[in-house]
Amino acid sequence: MASLTLKGIGKRFGKTAALSGVDLQVEDGKFCVLLGPSGCGKSTLLNVIAGLVPQDKGTVELDGHSVDRLAPRDRDVAMVFQSYALYPHMTVAKNLGFGLRMRGVPKATIRKKVLDTATLLGIDDLLNRKPRELSGGQRQRVAMGRALVRKPKLFLLDEPLSNLDARLRANVRLELKQLHSQLKTTIVYVTHDQVEAMTLGEKVVVMRDGAVRQTGRPETIYSFPADTFVATFIGSPEMNLYRGMILRNGERPVFQGREFHMDMGNLRLNLVGRGVDLGFRPEDVRIVEAGAGTLPVKVEMISDVGSEKFIHTQIGQEHLTLRAPKDASFRPDEIINLTIDLTRLHIFQKGVRVD
Amino acid sequence: MTREALERSIIRLIRIAGILFFAVIVAFPFYWMIVSSLRPLEEILMNPANLGLDFRKIDLSAYYDVLFDHGFIRYILNSLYVSIITVALSLTLATVGGYAVTRLRFRGQSFMSYSILIIYMFPAIVLVIPLYVIFSHMGFRDSINVLILVYLAQTLPVALYMLRSYFKTLPLEMENAGLIDGCSRFGVIWRIIIPLSAPALASVALYTFMIAWNEFLFAFMFLDTPDKFTLSRGVVQLAGSVHLSKQLVMAASVLVTLPILLLFLFFERYLVRGMTSGAMKG
Numbered sequence: 001m002a003s004l005t006l007k008g009i010g011k012r013f014g015k016t017a018a019l020s021g022v023d024l025q026v027e028d029g030k031f032c033v034l035l036g037p038s039g040c041g042k043s044t045l046l047n048v049i050a051g052l053v054p055q056d057k058g059t060v061e062l063d064g065h066s067v068d069r070l071a072p073r074d075r076d077v078a079m080v081f082q083s084y085a086l087y088p089h090m091t092v093a094k095n096l097g098f099g100l101r102m103r104g105v106p107k108a109t110i111r112k113k114v115l116d117t118a119t120l121l122g123i124d125d126l127l128n129r130k131p132r133e134l135s136g137g138q139r140q141r142v143a144m145g146r147a148l149v150r151k152p153k154l155f156l157l158d159e160p161l162s163n164l165d166a167r168l169r170a171n172v173r174l175e176l177k178q179l180h181s182q183l184k185t186t187i188v189y190v191t192h193d194q195v196e197a198m199t200l201g202e203k204v205v206v207m208r209d210g211a212v213r214q215t216g217r218p219e220t221i222y223s224f225p226a227d228t229f230v231a232t233f234i235g236s237p238e239m240n241l242y243r244g245m246i247l248r249n250g251e252r253p254v255f256q257g258r259e260f261h262m263d264m265g266n267l268r269l270n271l272v273g274r275g276v277d278l279g280f281r282p283e284d285v286r287i288v289e290a291g292a293g294t295l296p297v298k299v300e301m302i303s304d305v306g307s308e309k310f311i312h313t314q315i316g317q318e319h320l321t322l323r324a325p326k327d328a329s330f331r332p333d334e335i336i337n338l339t340i341d342l343t344r345l346h347i348f349q350k351g352v353r354v355d
Numbered sequence: 356m357t358r359e360a361l362e363r364s365i366i367r368l369i370r371i372a373g374i375l376f377f378a379v380i381v382a383f384p385f386y387w388m389i390v391s392s393l394r395p396l397e398e399i400l401m402n403p404a405n406l407g408l409d410f411r412k413i414d415l416s417a418y419y420d421v422l423f424d425h426g427f428i429r430y431i432l433n434s435l436y437v438s439i440i441t442v443a444l445s446l447t448l449a450t451v452g453g454y455a456v457t458r459l460r461f462r463g464q465s466f467m468s469y470s471i472l473i474i475y476m477f478p479a480i481v482l483v484i485p486l487y488v489i490f491s492h493m494g495f496r497d498s499i500n501v502l503i504l505v506y507l508a509q510t511l512p513v514a515l516y517m518l519r520s521y522f523k524t525l526p527l528e529m530e531n532a533g534l535i536d537g538c539s540r541f542g543v544i545w546r547i548i549i550p551l552s553a554p555a556l557a558s559v560a561l562y563t564f565m566i567a568w569n570e571f572l573f574a575f576m577f578l579d580t581p582d583k584f585t586l587s588r589g590v591v592q593l594a595g596s597v598h599l600s601k602q603l604v605m606a607a608s609v610l611v612t613l614p615i616l617l618l619f620l621f622f623e624r625y626l627v628r629g630m631t632s633g634a635m636k637g
Contacts, residue, residue: 047531050531050535051534052531052534052535071534071539072531072534072535073534073535073536073537073538073539077535078535079531079532079535081528081531081532082528083526083528085526085528085529085531085532086529086532087529087532087533087547088551089550089551098533098536098537099535099536099537102536102537102538102542103537146532146536150536
């Protein structure tokens with residue numbers, strides 16, 4: 001177990017910058033998730049931490065010591081790959097024990113550790129099989145086991161669940177969380193799936209274009225997104241976001257958008273006369289009777305996910321999505337009236353959160 | 356009979372006819388060679404067109420004569436030496452070289468990778484004269500080891516090309532897993548790449564062995580001392596000798612052909628077996 005510190009990591013592939021100035025601190029025993037769309041550099045960052053890809057700039061530190069000059073095998077990290085990357089010519093037992101064998105651990109010790117790990121993951125009956133005789137879920141477990149068995153300082157997981165079917169993925173996600181709370185190891189986990197990030201991560205790092213956009217606890221990132229990218233990337237359906245200006249109506253600030261205007265209540269910030277992006281999440285909208293200050297919208301489409309409904313509506317040319325209870329019933333083209341929870345508004349200026 | 360069944364049976368008929376046709380073309384000289392090597396000399400002389408083999412009159416004396424009186428034991432050992440050393444060197448160099456051009460980044464990597472086959476633009480006959488002159492001047496000519504060098508130069512491009520294409524199909528993540536698990540670069544090659552490349556290595560080995568075993572032109576030009584002759588060179592020596600006996604030449608030819616045939620039968624199953632299945636997602 002160890003803490004991980006990244007300082008100003010930069011990496012270019014030819015003319016494109018894959019990583020530019022990434023700083024990150026992962027405390028001992030933390031479950032850290034790197035989240036971002038494909039091509040944001042999160043996998044490259046993981047490879048830099050592992051030592052598989054040398055960075056052009058910056059340092060990687062484990063427990064406060066730079067590991068930049070160490071080969072992957074000397075960094076004492078373990079990695080689980082998206083494709084699992086099991087050795088097809090070895091049995092499960094050999095796959096699990098390979099890292100230990102390379103490190104000259106005595107055979108009897110290897111056998112014991114392999115059995116312990118296999119038992120922990122419930123794959124002890126598969127030890128004599130070859131990878132091609134295993135199902136996808138079993139292979140995933142073997143890949144996890146191969147990382148676990150060595151008890152390294154740091155676990156690196158590169159989209160380890162993305163090749164499992166949806167139901168299995170949810171189960172393994174839970175197990176992974178339990179495993180982490182049991183073992184208390186430091187984990188860096190790469191994913192593009194926000195549900196994985198939010199459920200697993202104690203610390204979520206949202207990345208885009210090779211840079212960190214926001215780091216924080218999942219609930220912080222959800223409730224206080226640092227910029228419009230994070231705001232729309234996290235949360236499904238995504239946050240409603242409108243471009244407009246803050247104007248003054250008497251003593252009260254008012255948001256004037258393209259299609260609607262909205263009383264901003266007792267907005268403390270002095271943004272009058274500034275262009276802003278105004279955002280609110282689908283669950284922070286309520287359907288009410290028509291009245292003063294309510295927002296009339298036209299129902300366009302309803303997506304029923306079973307436990308609740310998402311109602312996609314239109315204000316003039318712009319879209320607005322809101323969450324409704326599962327028993328709500330509306331017809332397309334119906335006009336409904338909304339109020340928005342003013343305490344849950346997100347205001348961005350030039351893409352960056354202001355509050 | 357439906358039209359489909361008719362078509363199918365016609366196609367089957369054509370296929371069988373085709374296979375038979377080529378099988379006969381290939382197998383007939385071979386058959387003749389074996390039969391001639393096993394018949395007593397008088398019988399060949401009395402009835403040379405007789406293709407049948409009388410099992411009561413099988414005569415192995417030609418093999419005995421070839422092996423022990425005409426020095427073919429020596430030639431077989433020489434050929435084995437040349438071929439095995441060539442295979443060993445070719446596999447080693449092609450594995451390391453093929454890995455380097457597929458996985459490592461260095462200046463001139465793609466040029467190296469594509470220029471490997473350029474050597475094949477020069478036919479052996481163009482090279483044999485200058486090499487003859489060069490090796491004569493250096494005093495290396497009448498030597499088996501020089502043959503190894505030449506055969507290596509002939510086989511290495513194809514060996515590199517074959518292994519390079521195979522290595523490209525091996526997943527990079529698996530090598531990364533090996534690096535993290537504690538292998539050095541050579542450890543990855545030795546413990547992961549080589550075991551997984553068994554089919555490709557087998558076909559490279561077979562190809563190299565066949566070239567080295569069968570090669571005649573350079574052996575003919577370079578070797579003067581009968582003690583250093585390889586098999587193909589020995590057969591020609593035998594065929595050109597004064598008291599030519601047909602069944603001796605045939606027996607010698609069988610000795611040249613048989614090992615390749617057996618080798619191929621043995622290696623064939625490795626050539627078709629794919630080992631990477633199950634490595635990756637699924």
